[in-house]
Amino acid sequence: HIPKANAEDEVSELADTLDQMLQALDAARSETEATLQLQREFVADASHELRTPLTSILANLEYLEAELTGDAQEAAHSALRSAKRMHRLVADLLLLARSTTGLKPQQVPVDLAKIVTEVAAELGPVSDQHDILITAQSVSIEGVEDDLYRMVLNLIANAISHPPSGTHIHATVKPVAGYSQLIVDDDGP
Secondary structure, eight states, X not given: OOOHHHHHHHHHHHHHHHHHHHHHHHHHHHHHHHHHHHHHHHHHHHHHHHHHHHHHHXXXXXXXXHHOOHHHHHHHHHHHHHHHHHHHHHHHHHXXXXXXXXXXXXXXXXXXXXXXXXHHHHHGGGSTTOEXXXXXXXXXXXXXXXXXXXXXXXXXXXXXXXXXXXXXXXXXXXXXXXXXXXXXXXXXX
């Protein structure tokens, strides 16, 4: 038989120990979450910052590939393939960083015409001699800017990738009957 005072002391000590363990676990979880958030932000920032120089590299490699001959042209072509792969990887890293936050991005008013213009400027140097024409009226829509950017980038990149070189690509943004309309078309097959 344990005296009542000793039993209460042991229960109190056990409760204090459990409380300390729970506090330590909570602190470790918070530290882990903070570290993961910093990693996500780094990946997102690095991916975002890499897009512009990669676009320049792609444009210069396409130019070199067209201007060079023989082994030098093959080397430029190989470097261009690698740079395109890296460009896709950077875009995927940015998407992954945003998707792993567990938070739904907030939708805000976004000017769709501005996004289309920015995408066309980014893809212009790697347009494979396509003529990209933008007709864009300022149209504000509710959305996640990065997601809309990626969608427009995908549409215009497809218009560049699939038709033959020199095809005309036209991106149009306009309000229609209370809605916003985005059309990307080309005169290819």
